[in-house]
Amino acid sequence: MITATTLITVPLIAGIVILIVPFAQRLAGYLALLVALGMVGAVAGFVYRFEPMAGYQFGDDAEWIPQLGIRWSVALDGVGLAMAAVTALVVACALGYGLWAGRDRTHATFGLILITEAFLFLVFAARDLFVFYVGFEGMLIPLLVLLAVWGGEDRRRATVQVVAYTAFGTLLMLVAILWLGLTAPNGPDFSMAAAVGRGNDLVFWAFALAFAIKSPLFPLHGWVLPAYRQSSPEVAAVLSGVASKAGGFAFLAVLVPLFPEQSARYAWLFIALGLIGFLWGALLAFRQPDGRGVIAYSSIAQMSFVVLGIFLLNAQGSTGATFQMVNHALVSAALFLLAGWLETQAGSGDFRKLGGLARSRPILATVALVLGMAALAVPGSSVFASEFLILLAAFADAWWLGTIASIGIVLAAMYMLRWISAVLHEREGDLVGQLRPPDLRSGALLAVLPLALALIGLSVAPAQLTERVDPSSQMMVSGAYGEKEAR
Amino acid sequence: MIEAPNVDVLAIAPEISLLVGASLVLMVAAFLRGRDRGVGVVIGIAAFAVSAGFAIAAWGDAPTVTIAQALQVDQLTQAVRILVAGCGILTLLVALGWPRMREAGAEYAAILLFAATGMTLIAGSNSFVTLFVALELFSISLYVLCAFDRSSKASLESGFKYLVLGTIGSIILVYGAAFLYGATGSFQFDGVAAGLAEAEPGAWLVVLGVVLVLAGLLFKIGALPFHMWVPDVYEGAPTSVTGFMAAATKIAAFVALARVLAEPLAPVRDTWEPVLVVVAVATIVVGNIAALVQDNVKRMLAYSSIAAAGFGLIAIIVGGEAGSRALLFYLAAYAPMAIGAFAVITLHERDHHGITTLESIRAWGFARPFAGLAMVVFLLGFAGFPLTAGFLGKFLVAGSAVESGWAWLAVVGAIGSVIGIAYYLRVILAMYDRSARSGVHAAGAPGLASVSIAIALCLGLVIAGGVLPGIGIDWAGEAARVLAAGR
Numbered sequence: 001m002i003t004a005t006t007l008i009t010v011p012l013i014a015g016i017v018i019l020i021v022p023f024a025q026r027l028a029g030y031l032a033l034l035v036a037l038g039m040v041g042a043v044a045g046f047v048y049r050f051e052p053m054a055g056y057q058f059g060d061d062a063e064w065i066p067q068l069g070i071r072w073s074v075a076l077d078g079v080g081l082a083m084a085a086v087t088a089l090v091v092a093c094a095l096g097y098g099l100w101a102g103r104d105r106t107h108a109t110f111g112l113i114l115i116t117e118a119f120l121f122l123v124f125a126a127r128d129l130f131v132f133y134v135g136f137e138g139m140l141i142p143l144l145v146l147l148a149v150w151g152g153e154d155r156r157r158a159t160v161q162v163v164a165y166t167a168f169g170t171l172l173m174l175v176a177i178l179w180l181g182l183t184a185p186n187g188p189d190f191s192m193a194a195a196v197g198r199g200n201d202l203v204f205w206a207f208a209l210a211f212a213i214k215s216p217l218f219p220l221h222g223w224v225l226p227a228y229r230q231s232s233p234e235v236a237a238v239l240s241g242v243a244s245k246a247g248g249f250a251f252l253a254v255l256v257p258l259f260p261e262q263s264a265r266y267a268w269l270f271i272a273l274g275l276i277g278f279l280w281g282a283l284l285a286f287r288q289p290d291g292r293g294v295i296a297y298s299s300i301a302q303m304s305f306v307v308l309g310i311f312l313l314n315a316q317g318s319t320g321a322t323f324q325m326v327n328h329a330l331v332s333a334a335l336f337l338l339a340g341w342l343e344t345q346a347g348s349g350d351f352r353k354l355g356g357l358a359r360s361r362p363i364l365a366t367v368a369l370v371l372g373m374a375a376l377a378v379p380g381s382s383v384f385a386s387e388f389l390i391l392l393a394a395f396a397d398a399w400w401l402g403t404i405a406s407i408g409i410v411l412a413a414m415y416m417l418r419w420i421s422a423v424l425h426e427r428e429g430d431l432v433g434q435l436r437p438p439d440l441r442s443g444a445l446l447a448v449l450p451l452a453l454a455l456i457g458l459s460v461a462p463a464q465l466t467e468r469v470d471p472s473s474q475m476m477v478s479g480a481y482g483e484k485e486a487r
Numbered sequence: 488m489i490e491a492p493n494v495d496v497l498a499i500a501p502e503i504s505l506l507v508g509a510s511l512v513l514m515v516a517a518f519l520r521g522r523d524r525g526v527g528v529v530i531g532i533a534a535f536a537v538s539a540g541f542a543i544a545a546w547g548d549a550p551t552v553t554i555a556q557a558l559q560v561d562q563l564t565q566a567v568r569i570l571v572a573g574c575g576i577l578t579l580l581v582a583l584g585w586p587r588m589r590e591a592g593a594e595y596a597a598i599l600l601f602a603a604t605g606m607t608l609i610a611g612s613n614s615f616v617t618l619f620v621a622l623e624l625f626s627i628s629l630y631v632l633c634a635f636d637r638s639s640k641a642s643l644e645s646g647f648k649y650l651v652l653g654t655i656g657s658i659i660l661v662y663g664a665a666f667l668y669g670a671t672g673s674f675q676f677d678g679v680a681a682g683l684a685e686a687e688p689g690a691w692l693v694v695l696g697v698v699l700v701l702a703g704l705l706f707k708i709g710a711l712p713f714h715m716w717v718p719d720v721y722e723g724a725p726t727s728v729t730g731f732m733a734a735a736t737k738i739a740a741f742v743a744l745a746r747v748l749a750e751p752l753a754p755v756r757d758t759w760e761p762v763l764v765v766v767a768v769a770t771i772v773v774g775n776i777a778a779l780v781q782d783n784v785k786r787m788l789a790y791s792s793i794a795a796a797g798f799g800l801i802a803i804i805v806g807g808e809a810g811s812r813a814l815l816f817y818l819a820a821y822a823p824m825a826i827g828a829f830a831v832i833t834l835h836e837r838d839h840h841g842i843t844t845l846e847s848i849r850a851w852g853f854a855r856p857f858a859g860l861a862m863v864v865f866l867l868g869f870a871g872f873p874l875t876a877g878f879l880g881k882f883l884v885a886g887s888a889v890e891s892g893w894a895w896l897a898v899v900g901a902i903g904s905v906i907g908i909a910y911y912l913r914v915i916l917a918m919y920d921r922s923a924r925s926g927v928h929a930a931g932a933p934g935l936a937s938v939s940i941a942i943a944l945c946l947g948l949v950i951a952g953g954v955l956p957g958i959g960i961d962w963a964g965e966a967a968r969v970l971a972a973g974r
Binding site: 022064149156172183 | 856857860863867872873874882883885886889890894897898901902904905908909912915916919920921956957960961964
């Protein structure tokens with residue numbers, strides 16, 4: 001019987017085995033890819049069997065550490081399932097890319113990416129705060145090692161920054177989790193259900209800080225740029241594509257349901273920070289000299305937009321935010337793989353040295369354009385659908401909020417257009433002539449294509465996602481919505 | 488005529504086995520002139536195993552007081568006997584990897600057995616006389632062990648430094664006990680407790696006695712401001728001895744401190760609590776910050792063990808059933824991580840023929856995949872990452888603090904742990920620095936198999952304690968009840 005536990009244990013064990021057993025590099029890569037594809041299959045099965053109105057499904061609930069009231073409690077609802085599905089897809093694509101591109105990747109990198117995937121699934125499925133913490137903190141280890149050992153030139157500083165930011169956030173959250181779990185009315189109980197509405201402001205802020213750092217939310221985004229720049233393309237894809245979603249997901253699935261009162265009271269702050277981050281990230285993305293910089297800052301902008309959507313605390317906002325996270329995971333993962341491919345091939349991601357790539361490279365031009373169009377939310381695209389939902393929610397909240405948010409969307413169009421034109425059009429850069437192979441072929445194409453196809457699929461049938469997500473996301477914000485209405 | 492005290496032989500069978508083992512080792516060694524004296528180590532391991540066997544068999548027996556009220560044999564004593572014996576076995580396995588064991592193995596094992604006897608006795612002491620005698624027994628044994636490598640100046644310096652400073656620590660303790668005798672007219676724990684309960688609060692004799700006794704015990708723990716000896720002694724001592732000190736000395740000294748605070752000094756909690764709070768915070772802060780700038784790995788781990796002592800003091804301050812349980816689990820979890828980490832360093836010293844610095848350990852993880860990975864797990868355990876025993880230990884300590892109103896101490900501990908991650912990461916980064924993939928070759932030498940076995944055992948314990956900690960928590964809880972009842 002395949003349950004949520006399977007999603008966690010299989011990649012974890014497979015990852016550890018691949019990490020330890022000295023397989024030949026190719027073999028390790030194929031094994032890891034096989035496991036990742038298996039996960040895609042498993043999640044696809046879940047998506048197919050999912051009953052939107054039935055709440056948490058495919059779960060397991062067993063005693064783990066009874067002395068502390070800790071249970072192995074995992075299950076997926078619509079939001080968790082959407083995140084798990086996109087995680088499975090992005091990880092499989094990233095592994096595929098790594099396998100194809102990897103000259104200097106040892107088998108360890110593949111194992112570590114699988115371990116990251118396991119911990120991400122754990123975050124998305126956790127129904128117990130202890131279990132959630134294990135996933136949230138646990139995924140940091142493989143990502144740190146990947147960044148620290150296989151990162152770029154300046155990896156040391158990047159690693160230190162990631163640790164300084166994220167570890168600080170999560171450890172304060174640990175103290176908050178301890179407080180919630182140990183002061184439960186009927187003896188220690190770490191289940192999320194038992195924690196609803198019991199936290200005070202301090203506990204709320206400890207959680208909020210951890211999630212804001214992970215998302216990242218302005219002004220706690222300092223670690224993001226070095227981390228995204230110094231990672232190898234596939235790790236950057238996992239980091240920005242799905243690992244950053246752990247923060248957004250946690251806002252929606254943990255913070256808001258557990259602290260309805262505080263969430264409603266401080267929603268204005270998160271909305272304000274979300275707006276600032278959205279505009280500010282977009283402006284900085286416009287000024288970046290290279291592809292990765294654009295995508296990194298656009299990630300900050302997009303995640304800020306997601307947080308904005310969540311803290312509007314209504315059904316459209318939360319569904320839109322989930323949808324937006326899925327879209328952004330696909331877009332940013334694909335763009336990071338593409339930008340990374342360009343960078344490795346050309347030796348630099350600098351726009352001044354690239355340009356004019358569209359000429360005689362039809363495949364690259366097509367894929368880049370499809371992704372670029374999706375990213376700038378062309379009407380009809382899935383990103384448009386999700387942004388539209390959040391904007392609707394914003395207008396429902398206050399007209400000026402919707403107006404300002406719309407400005408951010410215009411800015412997003414600007415930086416994506418700049419990226420497209422800088423890479424594909426304009427004068428041919430110095431490095432373009434050396435590009436081998438000249439066009440996007442085989443491995444890299446195969447890695448990016450599923451992501452692009454998923455985007456197209458979601459554009460054609462967005463309801464497939466929203467109708468699965470909607471009941472769950474509505475449930476998550478319902479408590480806080482009630483508090484907000486009462487104010 | 489002096490009446491012979493009543494001695495319950497079965498109750499002190501574990502100590503008797505250790506002492507018989509030590510004598511046996513020395514006798515056998517007398518006939519081994521010029522031959523491999525590693526056999527002494529085998530006898531030593533057997534003695535530890537027998538001692539632990541007696542303690543496990545007596546687990547759950549009703550507590551008794553024996554040898555003229557000098558020794559309490561209860562669950563706590565049994566727990567320390569088992570833990571110390573475990574540390575002893577692991578240490579001897581590690582020590583076999585040291586080339587000089589061929590000539591001095593018997594003496595090493597015998598002195599280690601004496602040290603272990605002192606440690607189990609101090610945990611069960613029922614009067615300040617027993618406390619002092621036991622303290623001296625293991626301290627003097629450790630002075631010798633630290634200076635055991637006569638060919639190394641650092642080792643001699645380590646032993647001498649420990650001798651001089653350690654003697655001062657012991658004298659302070661005796662002095663404190665004398666003041667308490669002056670105030671209460673008793674050396675027995677219950678007599679002192681009764682006397683202190685009646686003494687007028689804040690009497691200078693009492694305050695002086697309490698502070699000096701605390702200082703003596705804090706010295707052995709390595710807490711501020713008595714921590715100066717730790718880095719020098721840890722650095723110079725033979726690495727297997729360092730591991731034993733970090734693990735077993737800490738267990739013995741912490742349990743002795745917990746017992747003294749819970750039994751004789753319980754009535755004057757108001758006097759010692761503020762002192763310990765200041766000491767705990769200072770120890771965590773200084774230990775972590777000083778560790779941050781160390782390049783010598785043994786020195787860094789020494790400072791990290793100071794920081795760990797500060798964390799343990801949080802559990803001491805919390806006290807009661809939850810605090811004591813957390814303390815015991817924390818100590819038990821710390822032991823295999825410490826012995827394991829120093830075992831890995833032993834291995835590296837063999838490969839590298841010199842001291843272990845961040846420079847010399849560069850890229851060594853690639854040459855020794857198993858030891859490198861084990862070291863990563865031990866360091867992650869020290870740092871308190873999920874799924875390691877170290878995490879559960881910190882979780883329990885911080886949890887007990889949060890539960891009983893010391894949440895701010897838990898936050899201090901958490902912040903210390905963030906700093907900790909930074910310096911543990913430095914070691915991991917160095918071990919897997921690809922840019923320095925040097926000509927490090929794994930030196931296969933006799934005795935190294937036993938080091939690997941010790942590392943594997945420690946690794947298993949660290950992971951088992953993190954994934955399935957239930958048994959350990961129950962066990963710590965049973966032993967901790969002794970301390971909780973004393974209040």
